[in-house]
Amino acid sequence: MENDLAIVDLPCAADLVTKFANDHVADVVDALNDYPEETAAEILALLPLERGTDVLDQPNLENPADLVKLLPEGRAAALLEGMSADRRADIFRHLSEPPRGALLARLSPEARTAVEQLLSYPEASAGSIMTTEFVSVLSTATVGQTLHYIRVVERTRETVYAIYVLDSKTKRLIKAVTLRQLIMGDPEASIMSLGPQRKPVVVSPLMDREEVARLISKYDLLALPVVDEKHHMLGIVTVDDIIDAIVDEGTEDAQKFGGMEALDEPYMQIGIVGMLKKRAGWLSVLFVAEMLTAWAMQFFQGELEKAIVLALFIPLVMSSGGNSGSQATSLIIRALALGEIRLRDWWRVALREIPTGAALGAILGVIAIIRIVLWQWLGFFNYGVEWPRLALAIGCSLVGIVTFGSLSGSMLPFIMKRIGFDPASASAPFVATLVDVTGLVIYFSIALVFLNGTLL
Amino acid sequence: MENDLAIVDLPCAADLVTKFANDHVADVVDALNDYPEETAAEILALLPLERGTDVLDQPNLENPADLVKLLPEGRAAALLEGMSADRRADIFRHLSEPPRGALLARLSPEARTAVEQLLSYPEASAGSIMTTEFVSVLSTATVGQTLHYIRVVERTRETVYAIYVLDSKTKRLIKAVTLRQLIMGDPEASIMSLGPQRKPVVVSPLMDREEVARLISKYDLLALPVVDEKHHMLGIVTVDDIIDAIVDEGTEDAQKFGGMEALDEPYMQIGIVGMLKKRAGWLSVLFVAEMLTAWAMQFFQGELEKAIVLALFIPLVMSSGGNSGSQATSLIIRALALGEIRLRDWWRVALREIPTGAALGAILGVIAIIRIVLWQWLGFFNYGVEWPRLALAIGCSLVGIVTFGSLSGSMLPFIMKRIGFDPASASAPFVATLVDVTGLVIYFSIALVFLNGTLL
Numbered sequence: 084m085e086n087d088l089a090i091v092d093l094p095c096a097a098d099l100v101t102k103f104a105n106d107h108v109a110d111v112v113d114a115l116n117d118y119p120e121e122t123a124a125e126i127l128a129l130l131p132l133e134r135g136t137d138v139l140d141q142p143n144l145e146n147p148a149d150l151v152k153l154l155p156e157g158r159a160a161a162l163l164e165g166m167s168a169d170r171r172a173d174i175f176r177h178l179s180e181p182p183r184g185a186l187l188a189r190l191s192p193e194a195r196t197a198v199e200q201l202l203s204y205p206e207a208s209a210g211s212i213m214t215t216e217f218v219s220v221l222s223t224a225t226v227g228q229t230l231h232y233i234r235v236v237e238r239t240r241e242t243v244y245a246i247y248v249l250d251s252k253t254k255r256l257i258k259a260v261t262l263r264q265l266i267m268g269d270p271e272a273s274i275m276s277l278g279p280q281r282k283p284v285v286v287s288p289l290m291d292r293e294e295v296a297r298l299i300s301k302y303d304l305l306a307l308p309v310v311d312e313k314h315h316m317l318g319i320v321t322v323d324d325i326i327d328a329i330v331d332e333g334t335e336d337a338q339k340f341g342g343m344e345a346l347d348e349p350y351m352q353i354g355i356v357g358m359l360k361k362r363a364g365w366l367s368v369l370f371v372a373e374m375l376t377a378w379a380m381q382f383f384q385g386e387l388e389k390a391i392v393l394a395l396f397i398p399l400v401m402s403s404g405g406n407s408g409s410q411a412t413s414l415i416i417r418a419l420a421l422g423e424i425r426l427r428d429w430w431r432v433a434l435r436e437i438p439t440g441a442a443l444g445a446i447l448g449v450i451a452i453i454r455i456v457l458w459q460w461l462g463f464f465n466y467g468v469e470w471p472r473l474a475l476a477i478g479c480s481l482v483g484i485v486t487f488g489s490l491s492g493s494m495l496p497f498i499m500k501r502i503g504f505d506p507a508s509a510s511a512p513f514v515a516t517l518v519d520v521t522g523l524v525i526y527f528s529i530a531l532v533f534l535n536g537t538l539l
Numbered sequence: 540m541e542n543d544l545a546i547v548d549l550p551c552a553a554d555l556v557t558k559f560a561n562d563h564v565a566d567v568v569d570a571l572n573d574y575p576e577e578t579a580a581e582i583l584a585l586l587p588l589e590r591g592t593d594v595l596d597q598p599n600l601e602n603p604a605d606l607v608k609l610l611p612e613g614r615a616a617a618l619l620e621g622m623s624a625d626r627r628a629d630i631f632r633h634l635s636e637p638p639r640g641a642l643l644a645r646l647s648p649e650a651r652t653a654v655e656q657l658l659s660y661p662e663a664s665a666g667s668i669m670t671t672e673f674v675s676v677l678s679t680a681t682v683g684q685t686l687h688y689i690r691v692v693e694r695t696r697e698t699v700y701a702i703y704v705l706d707s708k709t710k711r712l713i714k715a716v717t718l719r720q721l722i723m724g725d726p727e728a729s730i731m732s733l734g735p736q737r738k739p740v741v742v743s744p745l746m747d748r749e750e751v752a753r754l755i756s757k758y759d760l761l762a763l764p765v766v767d768e769k770h771h772m773l774g775i776v777t778v779d780d781i782i783d784a785i786v787d788e789g790t791e792d793a794q795k796f797g798g799m800e801a802l803d804e805p806y807m808q809i810g811i812v813g814m815l816k817k818r819a820g821w822l823s824v825l826f827v828a829e830m831l832t833a834w835a836m837q838f839f840q841g842e843l844e845k846a847i848v849l850a851l852f853i854p855l856v857m858s859s860g861g862n863s864g865s866q867a868t869s870l871i872i873r874a875l876a877l878g879e880i881r882l883r884d885w886w887r888v889a890l891r892e893i894p895t896g897a898a899l900g901a902i903l904g905v906i907a908i909i910r911i912v913l914w915q916w917l918g919f920f921n922y923g924v925e926w927p928r929l930a931l932a933i934g935c936s937l938v939g940i941v942t943f944g945s946l947s948g949s950m951l952p953f954i955m956k957r958i959g960f961d962p963a964s965a966s967a968p969f970v971a972t973l974v975d976v977t978g979l980v981i982y983f984s985i986a987l988v989f990l991n992g993t994l995l
Binding site for chain 2: 403405
C-alpha cells in the first residue's frame with residue numbers, strides 16, 4: 084500500500100512540473116502559493132535548476148525560507164547559489180538553524196560574502212534591498228568594449244540597463260550610462276563620452292528605502308547605485324525592488340494609522356497569537372489613556388446629576404472632535420511622507436487648520452441646533468425648559484471641539500516626527516483618544532457658562 | 540524707472556537659466572516649484588526648447604497647466620508638441636479655455652489625435668496613464684534591423700527597453716522583446732526567435748491603474764502594452780508612471796481612511812474652501828449618523844438617572860469598540876488592495892476576527908476591572924456599594940463591544956466592495972460611528988442584566 088501511494092503521489096508533482104514548463108515564472112509562483120508547502124517544495128525540487136532558481140527569485144513567493152528548509156540540502160544550495168544576491172540574502176535573513184549554517188557553508192565564497200555583507204545592513208535600508216550584481220566598466224573602456232562585456236556577463240546581472248563607469252585608477256564611481264545611451268553611441272568612442280557630464284545620483288547603504296524610492300521616482304531611474312563614503316560601489320537598488328518597498332511602506336503606514344503595529348505578514352498567514360501581539364499593545368495604551376475620560380467626568384458628576392440631558396450628547400460631541408482630528412492627521416501624515424511639507428511648516432499648517440476646523444465645527448453646530456429645535460418642536464423629545472440654552476451650548480461646544488480636533492490632529496504627526504517616531508504612528512484612534520478627553524472638558528466648561536444659574 | 544526695473548528683472552530670470560544649464564532636470568523642477576508661477580513661466584520661456592520640454596515632461600512639476608497659460612502661445616505650442624504623449628494629455632486635461640482650443644489647434648495632427656485619444660479614457664484607467672510613444676516592429680524584421688530602427692527613432696520614444704512585435708499581416712501584438720534580449724541576439728536572426736514563446740501580458744485601456752500596477756510588479760516589467768479588443772496596440776504604461784500611480788493611490792486611500800474625500804491636490808496648495816468641501820461632507824454624514832447615539836441614550840435615560848456612575852464609563856467603553864474596529868478595517872482594506880484576500884474570503888476573516896476581538900476585549904476588560912478595584916480600595920473614587928457588579932458589567936461589556944467592533948470593522952470593507960464602493964471608503968471614523976451606537980446599546984443592556992434589582 085505504501086508503494087502504491089508513492090506511485091500515485093510522485094507523478095502528480097511531476098505532472099505539475101510539466102504543466103508549468105511554458106508559464107511565466109510569476110504564474111508558477113502564484114500556483115505554488117496555493118499548494119501546501121510540502122507539495123510546493125517537491126515541485127521546486129523537480130523543476131529544472133534554472134527554472135527553480137527563477138521561482139525562488141520571485142518576491143511574490145510566500146515563505147521561501149520555509150520551502151528551502153524542506154528541500155534536500157544539495158538542491159537548496161544549488162538553487163541559492165544561482166539566485167540574485169538580494170533575494171538570496173532575504174532568504175537567509177528568514178532562515179533558522181538548521182540548515183542555515185550548512186547552506187551558507189555550501190555557497191561559493193563570493194556568494195557567501197555577498198550574503199554576509201547584505202545581512203549586515205539594517206532592515207528597510209538601501210543596503211538591505213540592494214543587489215550586488217550590477218554592470219561596471221572602467222573609464223578606459225570604449226562603447227563597443229562595454230557592449231561586448233555586457234553580452235558576456237548578462238546572465239549573471241540583475242539589470243544591464245544601467246552601466247556604472249569606475250575611475251580606472253581609484254575605482255570610484257564617476258558616471259552612470261544607460262543601455263539606451265550605449266546602443267546609440269559610436270562603438271569606437273570612449274564610454275566617458277556618453278551620458279550627462281554631471282555626477283550620478285548615489286545613496287548611502289544606510290539610507291531609508293522610502294528616501295531611495297523618492298529619489299528613483301524623482302530622477303526617473305531604473306536603478307540607483309549604493310556607494311560607501313569613498314564613492315566605491317557596493318550595489319544597486321532596482322526599480323522593481325522599489326515598487327515592492329513602496330507597497331510595503333503603504334501597508335505599514337495604513338496599519339499604523341489604524342492604531343496597531345505593522346503586521347509584517349499577510350493577514351491570512353499570521354496566527355491569532357501573533358495578531359493579538361500586534362494589536363493588544365496599542366489598544367491597551369489607548370484604553371489606559373482613554374481612562375482619563377472617566378476621570379474627567381468624575382469632576383463633572385455634580386453637573387451631570389443636575390442635568391442628565393447633558394449626558395445624552397456626550398458621544399455625539401466627543402466623536403466629532405475625533406473625526407475631524409482623524410481627517411487632519413491623515414492629511415498631514417501623507418503630506419509629510421510625500422515631502423510636500425516639512426517639520427518647519429508646522430505653523431503654516433496650524434494657520435490653515437484653525438479656520439478650517441472652526442468652519443467645520445460651525446457646520447456641525449448648526450446641524451446640531453437644527454436637530455434639537457426640530458425634536459423639541461415636533462415633540463419627539465423634551466429637552467426641558469432650558470432647551471434653547473442647551474442647543475446653543477452644544478453648538479458652541481462643537482465649534483470649540485472640532486477646531487481643537489483639527490488642530491491637534493494636524494500637529495500630532497509633527498510632534499511624532501520631531502521626537503523621532505514615524506509620523507504614521509499618529510493613528511486615528513490615537514488622535515480620537517487625545518481629543519476625547521479634551522473634548523469632554525470643553526463640552527462641560529461651555530455648558531457651565533451657558534447653563535449656569537439655570538440647569539447647573 | 541520702469542526701464543530700470545525691466546533691466547534689473549530680465550537678467551535675473553536669464554541668470555537662473557544659465558545656472559540650471561548643467562543641473563538634472565528633476566532638480567530644475569524642484570527649483571521652479573519654489574518660485575512664483577510668473578517667474579517659473581518666465582524661466583520656462585527662456586530655457587532652450589528641448590530643455591523646456593524636458594522640464595514640462597517631469598511629473599513633479601507643480602501646476603504645469605497654469606504655467607502653460609502664462610507662456611506666449613507660440614512657445615507653449617512648441618513645448619507641448621515636443622512632450623511625451625501622456626504628460627501632454629495630462630496638461631490638456633487640466634487646461635481651461637483659453638488657451639486650450641488655440642493650443643490644440645496649433646499641435647501637429649498626430650499629436651492632436653494622441654491627446655484626444657488619451658483624454659477619452661476615464662481617469663485612473665490604464666488608457667489615461669499610457670503613452671502612445673512605444674517601439675514596435677513587424678514580425679518579419681531581423682534583430683539587426685530592429686536595433687537599427689531603434690537607433691533611428693530613439694529620440695521620440697518614451698522607452699526603448701521594450702520592443703513590441705506585430706504580426707506582419709494583421710498588425711496584432713504577438714510578442715514583447717526586451718532591449719536586453721535584443722542586444723544578446725544574433726543580428727541576422729529573426730526578431731521572432733528572441734524572448735519567451737508565451738503570449739505577452741497585456742491590459743485593456745479601461746483597466747484600473749491599481750490593477751496595472753499589480754501586473755507590472757508581478758511580472759517585473761518595465762512597460763505593459765495596452766491593447767484594444769482585437770489585440771492592436773494602443774500604447775504602453777511605463778514603470779515610472781506606475782510608481783506615481785501607486786503613490787497617488789496610497790495618498791487617496793490614506794485620506795479616505797481618515798474619513799474624507801481624496802484631496803487630489805497637495806495639502807498646502809488647496810484653498811480653505813476646497814478643503815472644506817472635501818472634509819465637510821463626510822464629517823456631516825458621520826455627525827448625523829452619530830446622532831443615533833443621542834437617540835439610543837434617550838432610551839436609557841431612566842437607567843442613567845438611577846445610576847449616574849454608568850455615564851462615567853460611556854466614553855471609555857465606546858471608544859474601545861471604535862479603536863478595535865479601526866484596526867480591523869485598516870488590516871482588511873490593505874489585504875483587499877494587495878489581493879491577499881478576496882470578497883469570498885469574508886467568512887474566513889469573520890472566523891479570525893471573532894476570537895481575536897474576544898481576546899482583545901478580555902484584555903481590556905481585565906484592565907478596566909483592575910482599575911475600578913484599585914480606585915475603590917485606594918479611596919481615589921467611590922463607585923458606590925455595588926462597585927463589584929459595576930466592574931463586572933464593564934468588563935463584560937468590553938468583551939462584547941470589542942468583539943463587535945473587530946467583527947464589524949473587518950466586514951465593512953467587504954460590504955463597501957460588494958456594493959461597488961472603494962473598500963478604502965470604510966474609514967476609521969465610519970467604523971467608530973457604526974460601533975459607537977451599537978456599543979452604547981451593548982453597554983446598557985449588559986449593565987441592566989448585572990445591576991438589575993440593585994442600582995437599576
